[in-house]
Amino acid sequence: MAYTIDAQTRRSSWWHKNQQQLTPWLFLAPGILFFLFYVIFPIFQSFNLSLYEWDGLGQAEFVGLYNYEELYWDDAFYTSLKNNVIWLLLYLAAIPAGLFIALFLNQTVTGIRLYKSLFFFPFVISQVVVGLVFTWFYDPTFGILNVLLGSVGIPPINVLGDEDYVTIGIIVAGLWPQTAYCMILYLTGLNAVDPEQIEAGRLDGAKGWRMLWYIIIPQLRPATFIAFVVTIIGALRSFDLISIMTNGGPFGASRVLSFYMFEVALSEYGFRMGYGAAIAVVLFLIMLAFIAYFLWSIYKEEKAR
Amino acid sequence: MRSMLKTSAAALAILATATSGAFADGLTGDLKIFLDTSNPAPRATMEKMIADFQAQNPDLNIETTVIDREAYKTQIRNFLTANAPDVNTWYAANRMRPYVAAGLFEDVSDLWEGTEIGENLASTKGAMTIDGKQWGVPYTYYQWGVYYRKDIFDELGLTEPATWAEEKANCQKIIDAGKKCYTIGTKFLWTAGGWFDYLNMRTNGFDFHMDLLTGKEKWDSEKVRATFANWRELIDMGAFIDNHQTYSWQEALPFMVKGDAAAYLMGNFAVAPLRDAGLSDDQLDFYQFVEITPGVEKAEDAPTDTFHIPANATNKENAREFLKYVVSADVQTWINDGKNLGQLPVNAKSSVDKDKFLEQGFEMLSTNSPGGVAQFFDRDAPAEMAKVAMEGMQEFMVKPDNLDKILARLDRSAKRIYDN
Numbered sequence: 001m002a003y004t005i006d007a008q009t010r011r012s013s014w015w016h017k018n019q020q021q022l023t024p025w026l027f028l029a030p031g032i033l034f035f036l037f038y039v040i041f042p043i044f045q046s047f048n049l050s051l052y053e054w055d056g057l058g059q060a061e062f063v064g065l066y067n068y069e070e071l072y073w074d075d076a077f078y079t080s081l082k083n084n085v086i087w088l089l090l091y092l093a094a095i096p097a098g099l100f101i102a103l104f105l106n107q108t109v110t111g112i113r114l115y116k117s118l119f120f121f122p123f124v125i126s127q128v129v130v131g132l133v134f135t136w137f138y139d140p141t142f143g144i145l146n147v148l149l150g151s152v153g154i155p156p157i158n159v160l161g162d163e164d165y166v167t168i169g170i171i172v173a174g175l176w177p178q179t180a181y182c183m184i185l186y187l188t189g190l191n192a193v194d195p196e197q198i199e200a201g202r203l204d205g206a207k208g209w210r211m212l213w214y215i216i217i218p219q220l221r222p223a224t225f226i227a228f229v230v231t232i233i234g235a236l237r238s239f240d241l242i243s244i245m246t247n248g249g250p251f252g253a254s255r256v257l258s259f260y261m262f263e264v265a266l267s268e269y270g271f272r273m274g275y276g277a278a279i280a281v282v283l284f285l286i287m288l289a290f291i292a293y294f295l296w297s298i299y300k301e302e303k304a305r
Numbered sequence: 306m307r308s309m310l311k312t313s314a315a316a317l318a319i320l321a322t323a324t325s326g327a328f329a330d331g332l333t334g335d336l337k338i339f340l341d342t343s344n345p346a347p348r349a350t351m352e353k354m355i356a357d358f359q360a361q362n363p364d365l366n367i368e369t370t371v372i373d374r375e376a377y378k379t380q381i382r383n384f385l386t387a388n389a390p391d392v393n394t395w396y397a398a399n400r401m402r403p404y405v406a407a408g409l410f411e412d413v414s415d416l417w418e419g420t421e422i423g424e425n426l427a428s429t430k431g432a433m434t435i436d437g438k439q440w441g442v443p444y445t446y447y448q449w450g451v452y453y454r455k456d457i458f459d460e461l462g463l464t465e466p467a468t469w470a471e472e473k474a475n476c477q478k479i480i481d482a483g484k485k486c487y488t489i490g491t492k493f494l495w496t497a498g499g500w501f502d503y504l505n506m507r508t509n510g511f512d513f514h515m516d517l518l519t520g521k522e523k524w525d526s527e528k529v530r531a532t533f534a535n536w537r538e539l540i541d542m543g544a545f546i547d548n549h550q551t552y553s554w555q556e557a558l559p560f561m562v563k564g565d566a567a568a569y570l571m572g573n574f575a576v577a578p579l580r581d582a583g584l585s586d587d588q589l590d591f592y593q594f595v596e597i598t599p600g601v602e603k604a605e606d607a608p609t610d611t612f613h614i615p616a617n618a619t620n621k622e623n624a625r626e627f628l629k630y631v632v633s634a635d636v637q638t639w640i641n642d643g644k645n646l647g648q649l650p651v652n653a654k655s656s657v658d659k660d661k662f663l664e665q666g667f668e669m670l671s672t673n674s675p676g677g678v679a680q681f682f683d684r685d686a687p688a689e690m691a692k693v694a695m696e697g698m699q700e701f702m703v704k705p706d707n708l709d710k711i712l713a714r715l716d717r718s719a720k721r722i723y724d725n
Contacts, residue, residue, distance in 0.1 A: 056382050057407040070721070075714070140548040161551040161703075247492060250550040251700035268378050269683070269692035271403070 043284065050277035060274070067278035076252050077279070080260040083167050084236065084286070087256060090171045091178060091235035095227050098182025099220070103212070105183070106190045116187065123180035131244030134173035135160065160246050163253035170241050170254060178234055182227045189223030190216075225298075232290050236283070257283040332362040336623045337390040338369045341377035350645040358630055365623065385409040389617035391624040394444075397432035397609040398680040399518075399687055401440055404613075410440045411614035416625060422632055425653045428671075432609050432680055441613035442628045445641055447648040448666030449499060449606035449681075452575055453568035454561060455590040457484070465592040469507075469535070472595045476544050479567045486544040488566035490552030491702060494695035498682030499570055501698050502606050505532045507597035511604035511676035518686040520723030524694075524715040530708075535597060537705050550703055558582060570594070572608065573648060576662050591662050593669050604676030605669065608684060609651070693718040 015022075050067055054060035071077045105116050122130065137143050140158040149156065159169035193216060201215040217224075239258045242248060248255045248263060255263070257279055263269075265276025342351045348371055359367050370390070372380055377394075384390065385404060395401055404410045417423045417430065417439045429443045458464070458475075461482055466472040476486040491497045506514045509528045516522040517529065539545065546560050555578065560566040562582040569575060579589055596603065612631055614624045630636060637650035642658035649657060649667055657667045670678065683691035697711040 055403060055407075057386070057403060057409065138551075140551060158548045158551060161548045246551075249492060249494075249696075249699065250703060251696050263692075266379060268375075269688040271382070272689065 046277045046280050046284070049274055050281050052274045054273040055271045056273050057271075063274065067275050070275065071278055071282070076255060076260060079252060080255045080257045080279075083254065083256045084283075086167050087171060087174075087235040087238050088232065090168065091174065091231055091238075092228075094175050094178035094182050094231050095224065097175070097179045098184075098227060099186050099224075101179065101183045102186035102190060103216075106187065120180050120184055122177040123184070125177075127177070127240040128244055130173055130177055131241045134169075134176075134241075135245050138169055160254075161250050163250055166246055166250065166254040170238075170245055173245065174234075174238060174241050178231060181230065185223045185227045185230075186220060189220045193219050225294075229294055233287070236287055236290070257286075332365040332623050332626055334365065334623055335620050336365055336367045336392070336627060337618075337620070338367065338627070339377075339384065339390040339393040340369065340371045341374045341394045343371055343373045343377075347646055350640050354631070354636060354640055357636075358627060361630075362626075385615050385617065389615035389619075391614065391618040391620045392627055393613055393615060395441070395611050395613050396680070396684055397429070397441075397443060397611050398684045400680075400684045401611070401613070402435060402687070405435045405440050409616050411616050411618065411621060411624075412438045413441060413614060413625065413628065414438045416442065416628060422629070425634070426632060426651055428653070428678070429609055429651050432678070433611065441611045442632050443609045443611045443651040444631050444637075445646050445648045446607045446609040446651060447573040448670055449503075449570070449572050449594075449608075450666065450669065451568050451570050451592050451594055452561075452579065452662075453590055453592065454564060454584075454588055456588045457564060457567045458590075465590075466595050468595055468599075469597040473538065473542070476539065476542060480543055484564070485546045485560065485566040486539070486542075486568060488546050488557045488560040488569050489549045490554045490557030491549050491699045492551060492553045492556075494692070494699055495681075495683050496554050496557075496571075497698035497702060498691065498695045499572075499606065500536065501532070501694075502679060502682050503570065503594045504536050504597070505529070506604045506676065506679065507594060507601060508532045508535055509598070510601045511679065514604070514679065515677075515685065518682070518690075520690075520719055524719060525712040529712065533701065533708055533712075536701070537708075540702060540705050545702065550699055572606075573662055573666055577647065586661055591665050593673060602676035603674050605674040605678055606681050607649075607670055607678045608681045687722055690719060690722045 049060075051062060051064060052060040053063045053066070101119055105112065105119060109115075137145050138159040140146060140156055140161065145159065146156040157165065159165045197215055197219070198211070201211055206215060237258055238256055239262065242254055242256060242259045243262075246254045248259055261276045261279040261283065264272045264279065270276070338355065340348070340351050342348050351371075352369065355367060355369055359365065381393065381395065381404075384393075386409065389409075395404070401410060417426075417433075422442065423430070426443065429446065430439065433439045433441055433443065453465075457479070461478050463475045463478060466475050479486045489496050489500070502514070505517070508531050513522060513528060517524070522528070546557065546566050549557065554571070554575075557569070558575070558578055559582070561569050562579065562584060576589070580586075593603070593605075612628055614621055614628070618624055631640075632652055634650075634652045634654035637652040637655040640646055641648050641650040641655070643660045643663065647658070647660065647663070649663060649670070657663050679685055682695065686694065694715055697715055700707055701711055
């Protein structure tokens, strides 16, 4: 008896009526709160901070757009911006490289799992380790690179000490783990390739490059899209390799925006919070342009279906 | 018999200070200490020193926190504002200015009154003074100078140089023998600042150097150009190791250890790793940076590490007693000896450890630096200026032809940094 009364009150309660609508929001609530507090709110805070001059200790002084004006005259800012663009372009090489390694590894040979793990390995180890390994590799006096170059008669190159080579040298180090990442994306994508379509293509006489280009790659579109997004974002937020391998040097030639921001705002000789925030805002806007483009293209695709 | 009398007298004296410490000033309450001495040897020294202070004040509740030296440089900004300890370590001169300006360090001028600290620590008083007040006490300092391979000098028949001409003549002979004169690693920039400090202080003198670093002189001036011209003579000779921009100062040590480079302009902290790498005291020696412009009084770099009381500390009286204890002659003698910090004591009544380099350094600083004692480039200049300038010096060492561009850039930065 008591049970039915209890059940009846529950059934008629407000919570019971709206349960279906409310539950997802309850599950989302912690995530949304954290996202608002740790992501959205600081973005606006940075916007605000970029209008001030502040050393992190004393009183912040409102300077309007002065920080941006100074950015306009700052050579180091342009060096960083230029390097960001180089990163963006060269880092994309990880996508085709990842694709070809994935195609190569997508075979049934004994021990293929071991080969796959070996190729994936650089993505698992820390960027700090990758940076150190490549620093030793490039070392102008003791590194293997110059030993190898020397054996074919090329004079030694100081990759990390030369302003023309340093950014490319770091990107090459960054491509090692990034290629592994793209490879794993494509390997999972290749699992989803429809065997019947391949069969049909074969019957129509497609093989080799034509098979790859017209049958396989179109089916890998979702994987390519994700690889593109992670590579672009990865290129724009490159920081740890630069910090480990060159510390921004020689004389600031390998800085990118995120590293320059860290340098002026948080490093040993920095503590110009407002100026750092202004750089962060610029970087944010660049990223926003890319992300908006991606969202737009997803939206277009979904609508087309 | 005489020696026995002496020992017992010394023992009595120690007993007297120990007892007076334990009974007269037995402190009570709390004392929270933050240290940046995170390397194993200095850390052990500091902990032992604090343990002794604890033993003298059994009722005092001491809490010590050791923070990684690099992390400390950013954390200090947080803990001085919120959750301040009672005592913290830091560096002298301009490096403490931001905290003094923000009102985060306690004015301890009262400690410096009277002879006990005021006279015995007179040599470092200037480094602790901003706006006519003292903001902390030093606990150690060390000399800079040229550390060189004596065996290589002997082999080539060279002697310690005293003038710029001799320096260059020596260097030429070393280069002719297929070696480099100086090793240096400028990856983290400050090592280049050391060279500039010496070249500029020897070319233009201490006062000009300080005026330049505090924004009273322009970088694009004839005097600064003269300094860079002297530097360029060495660069054009090929005196420095190749590819120095890729190495940290530690990574530049092997060149000297292996004998590919003959000398290193460095602080005394370089001696320990050089000895650890297998160089004996017969192979390693030290000389004061040579005279360049005759008549310019010699000045030296001797960076000073310090203790401060945060303005937000809760137990300032206990903290003051601790600072007095740290700078006292006996404590200074033993924390700076070769088995501990291996540096120079700041108290004139202390004795310097019987170490070849410490003795030479102490003598140089006390008798042969009439020009003055500088802290170091990045401690005398404001942090931002130091960063831009040292980056320019690194660029100059690799591409000396860019000098005009570099100097123009420095003046532009100086205008912004000093006008604020």
